Amino acid sequence: MASTNPSAGPRHTPLPGAGLDAARMPGHWLLARLGKRVLRPGGVELTRWMLDTAGIGPRDRVVELAAGLGATARLTLARGPAAYTAVDRDPAAVATLGALAAPGPTEVRAVRSDAADTGLPGGTATVVYGEAMLTMQPEPAKRRVVREARRLLDGTAGRYAVHELCLLPDGLDPAHAELIAADLKDALHVGARPLTPTGWRELLAAEGFTVTARRTAPMALLEPRRLVADEGLLPALRIAGRALRDPAVLRRVRQMRRVFRRHGAHLGAICLIAVPTPPEP
Structure with a gap:
């Protein structure tokens, strides 16, 4: 009989959501339990663009907000910044992130804290970024996180990057936006409030930022081509196999994919x- 607990995944490191069943688990935790490591709406391609455009180099002191499973952290560490600090509320994530090894002299640490109130000294980072986390916050919380990023940055020389869900186009009817948000919440079991590209820009501007670069991508998180591109062929096959063996998990994955496809014309990723x-x- 197939297990209804997707925690029997490919690794023994504790993951967020341990003890929750598949029917109630937030969607990103469910996918992580299946072995999916890239949980960003625009995939690893948009993440790489973000890191390239932010220009992370050996002199940078980087802070990642809501760092999660460490997929982006590894890409950042490969660029050899002077320091990398991961911030996350989940103790399992913090333990995993703190154990990451940098290929060079990068100072690596992880702190258990909230992205809106990290407790880190102000003005000590040259790059701050966060992915797939502002979308999940209501408007006041979005503003608090962006405000904290501004506080962390060193003067006017710093760079802030976000990689989130977005609604398309800019003139999308508010009632349609509410429908998308409701469907996302039903499928993901977590509130999701994406903004239009202009909405994201205005949010950053209201908290003291000027956008210098922007890129969008399709929201194709669960499409086979994106799955292989993000995870690799064999890991993608393993993820699919685990989902197929567990009816409860398979129902959730299919529901998420249906919602993403239903709103494909109006739902994308933005950096x-x-x-x-x-x-x-």
């Missing part, structure tokens, strides 16, 4: 790079 807005003379 924005921003810098602190200089004070007016």
Whole structure:
């Protein structure tokens, strides 16, 4: 008889959501239990663009907000920044992130804290980024996280990057946006409030940032081609096999995919790079 607990995954490191059954588990935790490591709406391709455009290099002190399973952390560490700090609320994630080994002299640490109130010293980061986390916050919480990123950055020389879900196009009817949000919540079991590209830009501008670069991508998280591109062929096959062996998990995955496809014309991924807005003379 197939297990209804997807925790029997490919690794023994504790993952978020241990003890929850498949019917109630947040969607991103469910996918992580299946072995999916790239949980970003635009996939690893958009994440790489984000890191390239932010220009992370050996002199940078990087803070990642809601760092999760460490997929992006590994890409960042490969760039050899002077320091990398992961922030996450989940103790299992913090334990995993703190154990990451940098290929060079990068100082690596992980702190268990909230992205809106990290407890880190202000003005000590040159790059701050977060992925697939602002979308899950209501408007006031979104603003608190962006405000915290601004506080962490060093003067006007820092860069802030976000990689999130977005609604398309800019003029999308608000009633349609509410329908999409309701369907996402029903499928993901977590609130999701994506913004239009202009909405994301205005959010950053309201908290003292100027957007310098933007890219969008299809929301294809559960499509076979994206799954293989993000995870590799063999891991993708293993993920699919685990889902097929567990009816409860398979129902949830199919529900998520149906919602993503249903709203495919109006749901995408976006990455924005921003810098602190200089004070007016």
